[in-house]
Amino acid sequence: MAITFTVNNKPANVDAGPDTPLLWVVREHLKLTGTKYGCGAGMCGACTVHLDGRAVRSCQTPVSMVAGKNVTTIEGLSANSDHPLQKAWVDLQVPQCGYCQSGQIMQAAALLASNKNPSRDDIVRHMDGNICRCGTYPRILRAVERAAKQGV
Amino acid sequence: MGYVEKSAKIDRTSEISRRGLLEGAAGLTFALAIPGALVMKPIAALAQGTTAPASIGAWITISPDGAMVMAIPVAEMGQGTSTGLAMVFAEEMDADWSKVSVVYPPIKPEIFGNPMFGNMMVTYGSGSVRGYWDKIRLQAAAVRNVLMQAAADHWQVPIGELHTEPSMVAHSASNRSISYGEIATFAQVPATMPTIDKSALKKMADYRILGKNTPRFDIPAKTNGSAQYAIDVQIPNMVYATVLRTPVDGGKPNHVDDTAALAVSGVLKVVPLPNSVGVVAETIEAAFKGRGALKVTWSARPADSFNSADGLKQFLDRAGKLDDKGVSYVATGDTDATFAKAAKVMTSQYSSEYVYHAQMEPMNVAATVSPSGDSAEIWIGTQGASINTGVAAAMLKTTPDKITLHQFYLGGGYGRRSPADMLPEVLPLAKAMQRPVKLIWTREQDVKSAQMRPMTGHQVEAALDAGGNVLGWRHRIVGESVVAYRVGEKALEGAKGLDGILLEGAKHEYGIPNQSIAYLRENRGIAVAAWRGIGAGYNKFVIESFIDEIAAAQNKDPIEFRLALLKDEPRAQAVIKAVAEKSGWGKPVADGHALGFSYAKVVDTYVAAVGEVSVDTKTGNVRAHKFWLALDPGIVLNPDSVLAQTEGNVIFGLSQTLKEQASISDGQVDQNNFYDYPVLRMSEMPEIDIQIIQTDNPAKGMGEASLPMVAPCIGNALFKLTGNRFRALPMSPERVKAVTGV
Numbered sequence: 001m002a003i004t005f006t007v008n009n010k011p012a013n014v015d016a017g018p019d020t021p022l023l024w025v026v027r028e029h030l031k032l033t034g035t036k037y038g039c040g041a042g043m044c045g046a047c048t049v050h051l052d053g054r055a056v057r058s059c060q061t062p063v064s065m066v067a068g069k070n071v072t073t074i075e076g077l078s079a080n081s082d083h084p085l086q087k088a089w090v091d092l093q094v095p096q097c098g099y100c101q102s103g104q105i106m107q108a109a110a111l112l113a114s115n116k117n118p119s120r121d122d123i124v125r126h127m128d129g130n131i132c133r134c135g136t137y138p139r140i141l142r143a144v145e146r147a148a149k150q151g152v
Numbered sequence: 153m154g155y156v157e158k159s160a161k162i163d164r165t166s167e168i169s170r171r172g173l174l175e176g177a178a179g180l181t182f183a184l185a186i187p188g189a190l191v192m193k194p195i196a197a198l199a200q201g202t203t204a205p206a207s208i209g210a211w212i213t214i215s216p217d218g219a220m221v222m223a224i225p226v227a228e229m230g231q232g233t234s235t236g237l238a239m240v241f242a243e244e245m246d247a248d249w250s251k252v253s254v255v256y257p258p259i260k261p262e263i264f265g266n267p268m269f270g271n272m273m274v275t276y277g278s279g280s281v282r283g284y285w286d287k288i289r290l291q292a293a294a295v296r297n298v299l300m301q302a303a304a305d306h307w308q309v310p311i312g313e314l315h316t317e318p319s320m321v322a323h324s325a326s327n328r329s330i331s332y333g334e335i336a337t338f339a340q341v342p343a344t345m346p347t348i349d350k351s352a353l354k355k356m357a358d359y360r361i362l363g364k365n366t367p368r369f370d371i372p373a374k375t376n377g378s379a380q381y382a383i384d385v386q387i388p389n390m391v392y393a394t395v396l397r398t399p400v401d402g403g404k405p406n407h408v409d410d411t412a413a414l415a416v417s418g419v420l421k422v423v424p425l426p427n428s429v430g431v432v433a434e435t436i437e438a439a440f441k442g443r444g445a446l447k448v449t450w451s452a453r454p455a456d457s458f459n460s461a462d463g464l465k466q467f468l469d470r471a472g473k474l475d476d477k478g479v480s481y482v483a484t485g486d487t488d489a490t491f492a493k494a495a496k497v498m499t500s501q502y503s504s505e506y507v508y509h510a511q512m513e514p515m516n517v518a519a520t521v522s523p524s525g526d527s528a529e530i531w532i533g534t535q536g537a538s539i540n541t542g543v544a545a546a547m548l549k550t551t552p553d554k555i556t557l558h559q560f561y562l563g564g565g566y567g568r569r570s571p572a573d574m575l576p577e578v579l580p581l582a583k584a585m586q587r588p589v590k591l592i593w594t595r596e597q598d599v600k601s602a603q604m605r606p607m608t609g610h611q612v613e614a615a616l617d618a619g620g621n622v623l624g625w626r627h628r629i630v631g632e633s634v635v636a637y638r639v640g641e642k643a644l645e646g647a648k649g650l651d652g653i654l655l656e657g658a659k660h661e662y663g664i665p666n667q668s669i670a671y672l673r674e675n676r677g678i679a680v681a682a683w684r685g686i687g688a689g690y691n692k693f694v695i696e697s698f699i700d701e702i703a704a705a706q707n708k709d710p711i712e713f714r715l716a717l718l719k720d721e722p723r724a725q726a727v728i729k730a731v732a733e734k735s736g737w738g739k740p741v742a743d744g745h746a747l748g749f750s751y752a753k754v755v756d757t758y759v760a761a762v763g764e765v766s767v768d769t770k771t772g773n774v775r776a777h778k779f780w781l782a783l784d785p786g787i788v789l790n791p792d793s794v795l796a797q798t799e800g801n802v803i804f805g806l807s808q809t810l811k812e813q814a815s816i817s818d819g820q821v822d823q824n825n826f827y828d829y830p831v832l833r834m835s836e837m838p839e840i841d842i843q844i845i846q847t848d849n850p851a852k853g854m855g856e857a858s859l860p861m862v863a864p865c866i867g868n869a870l871f872k873l874t875g876n877r878f879r880a881l882p883m884s885p886e887r888v889k890a891v892t893g894v
Binding site: 016017020021024027028029031032033034035036037038039040041043044046073074075077078081086089090093094095096097098099100101102105124125127128129130131132133134135136137138139140141 | 229230231232367368370371372373374375376377378379380381383384386392417435436437510511512513514561562563564565566592594595596792793796797799800801802803804807825826827831832833834835837839840
């Protein structure tokens with residue numbers, strides 16, 4: 001079936017089964033491959049995108065649910081990769097393999113959008129659903145703190 | 153070390169061939185000639201129009217404006233080596249770092265192979281820095297020499313009067329200088345690059361690039377979604393595939409009922425494969441649905457009756473039967489006689505379970521096969537590039553040059569991405585479809601088809617004299633052979649039955665005169681693999697826990713005890729003393745907390761660590777609050793990368809210490825996904841404090857050196873907290889609670 005929604009402020013019209021995970025629609029139908037497949041079970045956070053500004057797991061979101069809504073992926077987070085989180089991520093050399101980092105950044109961006117001055121505990125609680133197998137957690141934490149300090 | 157993979161017979165030329173260099177020189181702009189090449193950093197301002205970039209040997213092109221593209225033949229999986237080895241290259245050729253880009257070169261092992269691994273293009277075993285350290289420096293020095301000779305000819309002055317500055321050749325006597333970019337426009341590149349003597353290489357004191365924090369090339373693209381992993385590839389006319397694999401390793405599909413799978417909208421074809429059944433579809437979601445609808449029966453396997461819980465008991469029983477000698481790995485002095493006359497003998501048994509790589513990018517690959525079936529194109533993120541081209545060539549009965557391999561970033565490697573195990577699935581599918589096929593495993597398939605670090609059982613014994621001196625050491629290691637599974641029985645035979653992967657880390661520097669270390673091989677038909685840290689992950693746990701046991705039995709401080717045993721090891725002494733001071737060893741700690749210590753030399757890096765730990769005796773939950781590490785890897789390429797790798801090692805190591813276990817029932821992995829194979833999360837991470845002690849020794853790999861330190865630190869701290877020794881990995885809440893629970 002045809003489903004219409006907005007991705008990164010552009011209209012999207014895709015033909016996919018209503019139960020198709022948004023993840024595959026974004027990655028393979030729309031070719032926005034920054035959003036990653038990690039577990040398909042909502043356990044790792046690699047597929048995190050924003051749905052009307054809220055962080056959701058795109059692997060657990062049927063595309064039928066996003067009809068008429070606004071989806072933001074890592075590609076649409078900022079115009080020039082200059083979101084304070086992205087800058088902090090580069091400054092602190094956060095990524096290793098990098099595969100989880102789109103999800104980490106999108107998860108963190110949703111936090112800073114609603115809480116300009118999160119405590120360390122706030123950050124850890126908010127980020128705990130996002131796995132980084134390489135073990136970049138210490139740098140993710142510092143980068144979120146830095147971005148918060150510099151203002152979003 | 154130095155094990156070789158199955159396809160090692162290809163491209164084992166130990167010297168760079170003349171043909172290879174000529175090829176390189178002829179293919180002037182290799183960096184631009186490879187469509188879809190993995191360029192780690194956007195290639196800066198290559199000359200527009202008039203003059204093409206010039207190739208100075210096979211490893212570098214230089215544009216008139218000075219932009220340099222270096223061929224760095226290592227897979228980038230976050231370890232940072234594509235930047236680190238470019239720093240080595242730039243340092244030795246005296247390049248202006250701001251003008252350097254890197255590219256993953258074509259698969260030409262005769263030019264770009266790693267001498268440590270039979271000149272294959274592979275990225276594993278913490279071998280990139282170790283293996284390429286001399287090779288890249290000599291290449292870079294040769295490039296510098298060619299540039300200097302060209303300037304000398306140009307100015308008609310002796311080369312001995314010239315020196316270099318960053319990307320410049322200068323003649324002090326006439327106060328002239330010329331840029332590398334300009335020289336490249338007229339330089340005559342010799343057919344054979346000059347041979348440089350190692351003694352002429354730059355000395356550490358003169359480094360200006362190495363040893364400075366340098367941003368990695370791959371990082372910006374990893375913050376905006378543009379970094380390309382193989383799973384991201386989009387090929388015109390591509391179809392999608394997934395597989396249902398045999399539940400027990402090695403099984404073959406006996407009967408395939410594909411009626412329901414073919415009825416799924418979008419499913420194009422179901423193809424039985426050697427050890428799996430492939431489902432090809434127009435979309436990945438259809439392929440996944442089709443997989444779920446398959447009904448397959450599988451051939452019987454020897455492992456069908458294997459259960460890991462029983463297996464571990466059998467491994468430990470065997471470790472204790474001293475008549476069963478196994479294969480001797482280390483035999484120094486007279487261990488049997490030393491034990492026979494010892495004043496005291498201490499004996500303990502240790503164990504570790506199977507663990508899964510849990511790399512974040514599920515296994516995937518894309519490929520096309522030509523209509524004639526004798527050439528292929530492969531899109532993959534792999535640690536084993538030449539292994540994959542070799543296996544693909546063998547499968548298609550052709551030569552490796554007919555296989556084009558596109559290297560991508562790896563979403564986690566840790567040893568999982570070394571073999572060519574995806575090719576027996578994707579190549580037949582691509583051939584059958586005559587369309588590009590992108591094959592993606594589900595996470596569940598990735599777990600069920602895990603290739604694991606082997607489960608191990610250990611018996612370790614110490615013979616002491618009346619004064620408590622350790623005179624004898626016996627360590628018996630029981631487990632399946634990774635080399636035999638991965639490379640073949642012949643390879644294990646060739647290594648005299650000693651599995652270098654499983655035994656890694658079993659040797660130590662403690663000056664014990666009589667030692668016997670033996671390998672007792674099991675063969676249970678389980679898929680086993682190299683896993684970050686390989687054997688050191690459990691062997692150092694055993695050694696460092698047992699040394700702690702010996703010290704505790706004599707009421708000796710574990711650090712003082714080790715320092716006495718390591719009196720002839722100055723680099724070990726330095727890291728141990730540094731971490732003791734940094735951690736406040738011997739001073740009071742918070743109520744309910746304790747410090748545990750470990751030391752080891754892992755892949756030639758000296759590491760000492762202290763962990764601060766507490767335990768909830770009711771739940772069995774162990775909490776690591778802080779880790780201090782001091783390490784001496786020799787010359788440090790990129791200090792911030794060493795820190796990043798060490799932080800990752802602590803977290804990965806803590807995860808395997810406290811949480812990770814893949815159990816086997818009836819030959820099948822019991823776990824499914826991250827809900828029953830949990831890995832460490834942010835809320836569980838400790839604070840980490842790292843001190844790098846650089847010494848003027850050859851640079852070493854840092855991707856796994858610190859991981860083995862974590863488990864013994866935790867176990868040794870738990871002993872202080874509870875009075876109990878924890879000798880089994882993982883120290884899961886259930887196991888800890890069984891001992892401490894009230």
